[in-house]
Amino acid sequence: MRTKLNYGLVGGGLDAFIGTVHRIGADFDRIAKLTAGCFSSREEKNRACREFYELDESRVYSSYEEMAEKESRREDGIDFVTIAAPNKIHYKVAKTFLEHGIHVYCEKPLCFEVAEAEELKKIAEEKGLLFGVNYSYSGNNMVKEARELILSGHIGEVIDVNAEYLQEWLIDDIGAGDQTMNKLSVWRKDPGVAGISNCVGDIGTHIENTVAYMTGLKVKRVAAKLDYFGQPLDLNANILVEFDNGAHGVFCSSQVCVGHMNGLVVRIFGTKGAIEWQQENPNILYVTLKGQATQIYNRGMAYVSARSAELNRIPSGHPEGLFAAFANMYKVWTGAVLKKVNGEELSGYDYDFPSIDAGIEGVKFVHACVESSQKDATWVEL
Ligand SMILES: NC(=O)c1ccc[n+]([C@@H]2O[C@H](COP(=O)([O-])OP(=O)(O)OC[C@H]3O[C@@H](n4cnc5c(N)ncnc54)[C@H](O)[C@@H]3O)[C@@H](O)[C@H]2O)c1
Known part of the structure; x- marks a missing residue:
């Protein structure tokens, strides 16, 4: 029986944002070891990663195609690949690794087109491979607690959702501000690399997924207005939004709201x-029952659900944040991959990672929002 896994990273060079968080998150529980990578399309960046990660020279590849090919032929080849490169290459990279029989864990948004996302699902199913999509906020302990409470009926039937993800970091794109600080924004603003949307694709999809995860509801249709302020995206x-149970909600997604950094706030009524969770204060959950004072649930306390307790890492009061959320994503994901490679059946919480279906919903959501906005905010089905 295997107890450890090998994984590879595509993207995630030393100067990258999220690849580093993946590596640290995956390392928390020491189940998956980084053993291979194609960290950058640039030779010198790849070499720097090899040294930093202390990898075998033969397992750092100049292209992801070569990596999939060679790793799939090795006895000790990678069990899964994490894709932490810009959106443009998600589909091609995921398809290549699936075709080589390797499980895939991909960053969001999954890919550009719905047909591509559905094709990836078909290949994964045909090959019997797992496919996870890294909607990382669902790894937060108190998001899991919210899901437990909502799905058990604690706040009754969901009748309204009010959720936002507000950032200010692209405010200088309006007008002639100083854009030199915005290294991260370069590819995000390029339709050829980011896809048909910047703001909705980058953070609107996090709102969509976090709400879906907490409530079990799917967005059925949207009426959206996107603002471009003279930019291409x-x-x-x-x-x-309208959900599949008939309830409505409002999602506000912005990169130009001064005073906000990573303000993902989800309120479920x-x-x-009602339940409210705030990403910038992630260790607590506000729970209000009709006619009663608001309660503050703290992560790690005796009254939280068994699921929340199981994924708790440090005592209450010591803040857990983004790294711990990623660690939980990897704990569940690697647990599922381990069962798969050991030929065991998966059930229940084994599937508590965002699946390819969640990735498909995200791609549909982005397309519906862009189309609705082009049609002056008329309703568009997903
Ligand atoms: N889940 C989250 O919370 C979260 C947060 C940030 C970013 N993301 C997603 O992660 C992805 C990467 O975003 P980022 O902010 O880390 O971008 P980034 O620009 O900081 O890093 C991208 C990395 O990919 C590498 N890369 C580019 N082309 C490549 C290729 N052909 N082969 C191998 N490597 C290549 C770059 O060298 C770089 O190391 C995006 O899809 C983004 O939407 C998700």
């Missing part, structure tokens, strides 16, 4: 109460 979006 959107910087701000106000989205009216039910017939018996």
